[in-house]
Amino acid sequence: MTDEIAPMLRSAKGKRPSFYETPGLDQMMSMIMVLAGEVSVLADQVDLMQRVAAEKGLDLAGGMKTITLDQDALEAREARRQAMLDRLFYLMRKEAAEAEAQETSEGYSQVIADIAKG
Amino acid sequence: MLNTFQQADHGVLPEATPEEAARQEFVKSLKHFIQQGILPGLGPVYRTRAAERFEKEAGRAPADRHDIRKAMVPDTYFQHYAAVNRISQELLWDSVIDSIDREGDALIERTAAATAANAGELRIAEGFEVPRYVSSLDIHCMPGGYVGRPGHDDLRLGALYDRGVFLYAMGYTGPDNDDMGRSVCHYIKARLKGFSPKRILDLGCTVGHSTLPYKELFPEAEVWGVDVGGPMVRFAHARAGAMGLDVNFAQMNAEKVDFPDGHFDLVVSHILLHETSGKAMPQIFRECHRLLAPGGYMIHADLPPFDPMDPFTQFILDNETYYNNEPFWGAMRELDQVKLARDAGFPAETIRFDTAPMAVMMFAQSEAAGYSAEASESVAERDFVAGEFAPGGGWEVLIAQKQD
Numbered sequence: 306m307t308d309e310i311a312p313m314l315r316s317a318k319g320k321r322p323s324f325y326e327t328p329g330l331d332q333m334m335s336m337i338m339v340l341a342g343e344v345s346v347l348a349d350q351v352d353l354m355q356r357v358a359a360e361k362g363l364d365l366a367g368g369m370k371t372i373t374l375d376q377d378a379l380e381a382r383e384a385r386r387q388a389m390l391d392r393l394f395y396l397m398r399k400e401a402a403e404a405e406a407q408e409t410s411e412g413y414s415q416v417i418a419d420i421a422k423g
Numbered sequence: 424m425l426n427t428f429q430q431a432d433h434g435v436l437p438e439a440t441p442e443e444a445a446r447q448e449f450v451k452s453l454k455h456f457i458q459q460g461i462l463p464g465l466g467p468v469y470r471t472r473a474a475e476r477f478e479k480e481a482g483r484a485p486a487d488r489h490d491i492r493k494a495m496v497p498d499t500y501f502q503h504y505a506a507v508n509r510i511s512q513e514l515l516w517d518s519v520i521d522s523i524d525r526e527g528d529a530l531i532e533r534t535a536a537a538t539a540a541n542a543g544e545l546r547i548a549e550g551f552e553v554p555r556y557v558s559s560l561d562i563h564c565m566p567g568g569y570v571g572r573p574g575h576d577d578l579r580l581g582a583l584y585d586r587g588v589f590l591y592a593m594g595y596t597g598p599d600n601d602d603m604g605r606s607v608c609h610y611i612k613a614r615l616k617g618f619s620p621k622r623i624l625d626l627g628c629t630v631g632h633s634t635l636p637y638k639e640l641f642p643e644a645e646v647w648g649v650d651v652g653g654p655m656v657r658f659a660h661a662r663a664g665a666m667g668l669d670v671n672f673a674q675m676n677a678e679k680v681d682f683p684d685g686h687f688d689l690v691v692s693h694i695l696l697h698e699t700s701g702k703a704m705p706q707i708f709r710e711c712h713r714l715l716a717p718g719g720y721m722i723h724a725d726l727p728p729f730d731p732m733d734p735f736t737q738f739i740l741d742n743e744t745y746y747n748n749e750p751f752w753g754a755m756r757e758l759d760q761v762k763l764a765r766d767a768g769f770p771a772e773t774i775r776f777d778t779a780p781m782a783v784m785m786f787a788q789s790e791a792a793g794y795s796a797e798a799s800e801s802v803a804e805r806d807f808v809a810g811e812f813a814p815g816g817g818w819e820v821l822i823a824q825k826q827d
Contacts, residue, residue: 310528313520313583314575317561318568319748324506326497331506338510342449349445350650 424801426455426530428594429793430586434665435581436533437522437659446518452810453591460706461504462739465542468500469735485581488729495738509746512564512591517724520566521585523579534578534661541664543646546673547653554676556700557651560748563591567651581658588632595783595802595813597630598791599666602782603693603724604633606818608640610779611689620689622646624714626677627651627695631659631670633724637691639669647682649675650782671823678706680714688719696725697755697769704758708767718827721769723778727819729756739809760821769823778817 360367374382391398403409412423429713430436439447469491477485477494485491495501523530538545544608553570561568565581565587589600597604604625618666621644625634628648636826638646650656650671663670675681677695696704711721729737737756744753764774787799805815 310531310818311581314566315520315571315663316674317566318517319560319565319806322509322746324502324507334503334506335513337452338507338514342446342453342514344549345452346442346445349448350441353441359536383424399649413743 425795426451426593426798427793427795428798429598429791430589430594430600431791433662435537435539435582435585435598436528436660437519438526439452439522439528440525440671443518443522443525446514446521447586447590450511450515450518451593452592453507453514457504457508457511458622458808461507462808463498465495465739465810468498470655473498473501473767484631485734487595488734491711491738492741505746508742509564512747515590515785516583516587518563519583519590522586523583523644530579530582531577532568533756534582534658537665538657538661539664540667541660542669543660543663543671544673545657545660546675547657547673548674551653551674552676553651553753554678554700554703556698556751562588562698562748563587564652564748567620567654569650569651569655569807571654576654578654578661580654581656581662584629584655585632585658585662586663587777592791592812597783597786598677599635600632600793601636602786603818604636604691605640605782605785605826606779607633607691607693607722607724607820608636608740609709610820611720611722611779612640614777616718618689618724620687620719622687623647623691624649624682624687626680626692627698628691628712629655631663631672633671633691633693634659634672635663635666635668638663638670645671647671647673647687649673649677649680651676673762678703678710682714684713685716685719687714688716689722690714690719691722694726696760697749697752698724699755700751701754701758705719705763705766708763708769712768712825715825717825721764721821723760723821724818725821726752726756727776727814728758728760729753736809742810754763758814764821764823768825770826773822773824775809775822777822779820780817781813 325331325334355366451791466521469512474485474495476497477490483492485494515713528649541783557569565584567575567583569580569584589596592600599607610683620641623637623641623644623646625631625637628650629652631648631684633703634646634648637644648659649658649672651674652676656674662674663672673681677699678691696707699707708721713723732740733759740756743749743755761776765771783799783803787793787796801818802813803813807814
């Protein structure tokens, strides 16, 4: 019978206000908030894992405090953090590369015009 | 203060997986942060750069809440505040709908069993006409609103409201969302000594959050909750059954309640009036007068009028009008409620505004989950801050007595 029930509505009636003049920024902020929420959900899940493990006699939280990270672990973690920051700031990387290559919007339009001709 | 307030399960609350629960908790935390961490900055931002910019452009200082709005809307700080506030509201409903959709008809089956346990009546009107002030927007941005839409009007909307309101209020109204009703009951016992109502009517009761304390504190009374939302009263009836209380619910409009003259000796409402309209509100006051027996009381717990507030406070409060689908929120606060009561026939000397102290400390005393003494105290003892949920200390009530 479950599949006969209509899913709940997801949109509220009433025009949604815009808060920013820059187009797209409202959507962007909502995405940031959703992602912040998911980060928070993950943190809660880790917390839950530790507590469930503790109930079963496995002190994950204590072990996490006392473990000594060996060289491999230190390198793997630092590489992951740098890669994450690299992904986070990919648009700045692109901007710097464009400056270096002196790429401009005008230049891009020129390429389109040139290629159309031959 | 760390807000750890938890809603009590009563058997017909949507069940959340750990992941869904974490998403719901996040929204509650986000709302708390907006109030504690972002809202306080609006004052300084206004007093410094926003007011200055307005003055430079308009050649005069902002005079009222409308001017302040014009000054603040272009300011980035305000934009972030208002945007995140709105987003938190949208995420709130979404996080609960996830649970309801996943549960499917298990929730509906649970409510059917619970409603059978409530010996009180449930009246659903055929061809009921929903007033425009409820049907034209989904109030609080809750998808489907109080009445739903064709094919989407089952009582799960009541379950959505029940869980959603707890998160919206961040638990300030107690593990059963009933602080307003509970506070008014205590007010009656403390201030209207000797008054023991036999028939009680709660107008605009939604899922009966505030209705049930009346049955609990006046167990001999016949208690009715009415609301225009069919899904709300159907869920209210089940919820009362799940909580072991025999309370009657009916789909009715507070403007024209289907009971005879003088039938009740207490007519109450909780945060109803600001969701009606300029025409409906005076009519509701007249209807209260008609429904009351001589000597009976009318008590409305709602928003205090704008009148004694400074324009900046008014501006903050009025954001709900613009950003949370609350079309009557601002206009209601400009009405002279004492005059409305007088015009409805209540003797002038019986009409007054008063404060019903919040019952939140009782939740801490009863050791409800998450209601630490410290957190409860900080909710109960705060000063009124515009933009925070609920005034500090107590609820504003308008009270009037019908001529004996």
